[in-house]
Amino acid sequence: MEKKPNRLIKEKSPYLRQHAYNPVDWYPWGEEAFKKAKEEDKPIFLSIGYSTCHWCHVMEKESFEDPEIAEILNNYFVPIKVDREERPDVDAFYMSVCQAMTGTGGWPLTIIMTPDKEPFFAGTYIPKEGMFGRPGLRDLLLTIRELWEKDRTKILNTAKHLVKALQEASRETQKAQIGEETIHRAFSELFSSYDEHFGGFGSAPKFPTPHNLMFLGRYYYRYKREQALKMIEKTLTNMRMGGIYDHVGFGFHRYSTDREWILPHFEKMLYDQAMLLFAYTEGYQLLKKDLFKQTVYEIVDFLKRDMLSPEGAFYSAWDADSEGEEGKFYTWSFEELKEVLDPEELELAVKVFNLSQEGNYLEEATKVKTGRNVLYIGKSYEELAKELGISEKELKEKLERIRKKLFEAREKRVKPLRDEKILTDWNGLTIAALSYAGKVFGEKEWIDLAKGAADFVLKNMRTENGLLLHRYMEGEAKYWGFLEDYAYFIWGLMELYEATLDSKYLEEVIKLQEIQIKHFWDKENGGFFQTPDFFTEIPVRKKEVYDGAIPSGNSVSAYNLIRLGRLISRSEYEKYGTKTLEAFSWEIANFPSAHTFSIIALDLIVNGTKELVIVPTDDSWRNLKAQLDKEYLPDLLILKKDKVIEKLSENLEQMKPVEGKTTYYLCRNYTCESPQIQSDKVLERIKGKGKG
Template sequence: MNGMKQKPNRLINEKSPYLLQHAYNPVDWYPWGDEAFEVAIRENKPIFLSIGYSTCHWCHVMAHESFEDEKVARLINEVFVPIKVDREERPDIDNIYMTVCQAMTGHGGWPLTIIMTPDKKPFFAGTYISKHSRYGRKGLVDLINEIRMLWENEHDEIIDSAEKITYTIQKFLKESPGDEMGEDTLYTAYIQLESMFDMQYGGFGTAPKFPTPHNLYFLLRFYRRFNKNEALDMVLKTLDSMSLGGIFDHIGFGFHRYSTDRRWLLPHFEKMLYDQALIAMAYTEAYQITGSEKYKEMAEKIFEYVMRDMMSEEGAFYSAEDADSEGEEGKFYTWSVDEVMDILGEEEGKLAVKLFNFKKEGNFRDEATGERTGFNIVNFSKDIEKLAEDLKINDIKEKLKNIREKLYNAREKRERPHRDDKILTDWNGLMIASLSKAAAALGNKKYAEAAKKAADFILDSFGENGRLMHRYRKGEWKVIANVDDYSFLIFGLLELYGASFEEKYLKYALKLNEELIDYFWDEKNGGFYFTSKDEEEILIRTKEVYDGAVPSGNSVALLNLLRIGRITGNSKYDDFAAKLQRAFSKSVMDTPMGYTQMLVGLDFSLGPSLEIVIAGKRNSEDTLNMIKVLQRRFIPNAVLLLNPAGEENPEIHSIAEYTRLQKSIDGRATAYVCRNFACSEPATTVEEMLNKL
């Protein structure tokens, strides 16, 4: 996204794809760092902080309109010290100032625009700002001129306002511990989700509609605990509708960010790694609980996309793909009827048009203009089996496969959307977890191998840096890891142990969990801060708990602590988990449906939870069969360990001391099923084992 200026600014030395997109802007951008703030102090200028990410549509729009415009850039450079931040590279900065924006304006989003004093205290916040004023909204040019006058003529008042805003934010973010939560909190969340559920199209609320997979994880556990069929129905309706709509890329696979309409047809076309990981987990769990092949197939399609298009040479996973190509959102993904007919020919073309609900005038209305565009989004009105019945086609899956492959090959000749190729530890942790869970539940070893490769790449960075890091790109690890990096990677490693039974991943999970406690734990009030105790403090050390597009680090950490407590038999982790729950219980109990990943942990803590140890030879048929039977089932509140028979001093004994006594009987695979460390008689057959569950 090069502007008029040929000479690069300071961003040219950065590795972030987003910052590099702005390296040729005529705006004299600084990266976040001491240099920018020292200049602001020396020249007595306010800071113009712009936060976005490389696949953000409206970030591109504001860049083209304003940051590539010589006149606007000259104004910005005269009045401010401008700083660009990639929110994905520096989520710590983004979290603070997004909270500021939401408190000051009642909403948030990207690009995020913050104007602040040289000591980082904000006095203006907004999101996308058009170049010129219109429809009663102040444009960037008028805003800059107004701030110039205020900074020169009412400087003391601005400084005072910034101080008051900062004090209010700091006070707002401090939260004292509350009471313990119980089953009533789970029920309240269920009732709130039920009231928001869209019975016709699935999902929650109207438009825009987000997948929010942790809502589905919670509902599956609620169904299991209370035998509430309606909870399961909500999950399956949502997953079924999402799999038919345009939010899923039926040609290249993978899910787009969200649907702009309530029926999942017209997506915001961006694809994020975390969405693929979280949604695939929801389909995997739906497969475990129902045994329906369609959910297995959807998880497999997501992984096919990720492993084909989002995997780096190192074996880790890239961050995102843009919504835009050739300057238009969704151009890569949409089709005209004439184009499809040309590619497929008469017979297949007519079938495709019918199956995909294509229309000559287009099957969706442009979000901005409300007019039909002549282009179409691939979607289905019914699942394939029902379509086959309606159209009386016996081999519909084979026909559809041929159509898809031809359209895919044709689409690959188009200009692809930009791919953000940085590697983030937190999002990779989620993908490692998702691949590992699917490797176990779907019985697919290649997923476990992919998860291992990504995990090993990240864990190897310890040797270079001595600490877990947040971002990697082109040979460089940068930014000390935050709570999400730790929590999500620990989650991934626990799942990877459960898929591979390689103890090194369990040992790394325990090591990282100790670091998480040492560097992030709030000794006074409980819970984990977002940033490490030895990292830069901007306005305040925040603690994130809301489960939004991505679950919070604290919510994931809760489940990690509980599982590690069950694995190790060490009650200290249960104590941390109890304090963590109480740290946030006031917020959670106020609106439980906003914290459904936290409630997944609460469900585990309320029990009954299971510790299952299989004692047997690591690769013997009876051992593998017992493990497979367990992994195919939906048993979310269980930890599964392997005590490998015939190995001298296996590492699991040093991790989980109690497994020393749980031995193979007569050389046969033997299952020990324990509830809160009270174990039933050992079982040497699958039938006996299942009876004890």
């Protein structure tokens, strides 16, 4: 019998569409669902996940495709499905509910709430049947149905008490002193959680957290602590050689399930590629390791080949699962390897990539070998070449031939789902990373890719009055932009300006920054809310500063505002950046290493910046710019005077060419040195000192 679709079939989100043929009568988040819940006096069953989430797939197969569960949900609840990547506001609020009620969080996120959106139950993945004294979904739903009918007062009191507590918590602000000592404590905390054997921080599961490495680079730049450099080198090297890296098709998987970076969780997210592109580019600038440069080029190859939409923006993610199995697309049985490689190549692949007949890939839940292999390299190319008695160049050439063969064979497999949503925030990170890497490596094509994505967002993901929209899919831009959309996209445009010195991008930065301040700024306590002031769908307007897998919207906003204020000499912007850090000073001071991107912003205030203003009369400045682009100078901002920039910046009028030649004004913390027409002297002055 042919399955009938539910109303999710009309949605654009790949995650919602995955559930369109469930027997559950799903609603998307919206007025229709809440109206039905009120009219029929039913609680709401809210399930939040995303298209590349492995346990979301498991819960769907076990429960949401099950007729018995569907019947219970359809009769006694109003079921709502939410894609957390489309609605990060809904996800953030109800995730804070889950963490408050259970002490943990994750996806799929399961919430049961009143028709007024007030939650009274929260959990994550729940199996259909109970085990070891924990109720399964079936029993839980039936118990809640009974309570709803017989003891509703208790449920409503729980819900109201919880929402009130979260509202009060969102208004509470404690302040603490933050300064240079906070920067040193961030380093000390990272040092104490650093894994000296395998790189990275903490134990399994291990996430890349590239912003930690970006902080360590700046810490080395300012304070010359060699240990910071060693931590960067080991972590970047071990991740690149580990199974978390896709040695066949490039790009990084989501995280490692073990501390050695060997066995990954296989989904590939756009934001990870962007942030790691930044980390490896800066790693190369600091350490000049060819491996890091190679990794940068390979990440860009992956982005161009597998993440770039025909319109020029970037898709969101690749699933971990294919053919109903996690990692099937990325792993290899020995038989498959034999079919693709000749005996000599297979022998080399076994040695280099740690392959075996019984397989090295363990089933996560049971830790049983699956007969499949993840490719990972446990040693440096130099060590391997020595062991094999060949040159490093010859080894790399042989491995590239093997890689190409494996890639061609793998392309014939059933591919995981690609989530083709275009998200403003994640594209912002990618624009920032491509602009920065393109500048450092002199790759104009990468800067053009960044331009293409930026121009797409500016043209297709804005309202007539300039407000950003969050998601674009199949010709439709939808959902008001959230804080991260503004913060990350402004960062992207600022990096694009620094790469091109094209003033139109700086103009857009200022327009968007003004909108962000107007609609997101907390006038009472400082800092930015996640949602704009005209948006009232969620019971609590949240403010976040914790840097998780990627930096928070507030930490990136502080960084943007401090840089922008100093770049165009508009102190009001820097004040907003400083006040943002002050608003979250208690959180930052109490756990600096969980706020490393805020510390990156703080460093600009504590240790200063250098601002170079170019007043051109010809194109001779380009040579100096190209030299500066290669250097690791995280405290340098460059502005090129033109008619547009003159209107944006307040103190450029007196900066004029000397002797009719291109002239350079080097300023530190709003104080400028005498004008200079010799570019080599400017280069010398800029490279002279880490502390501004």
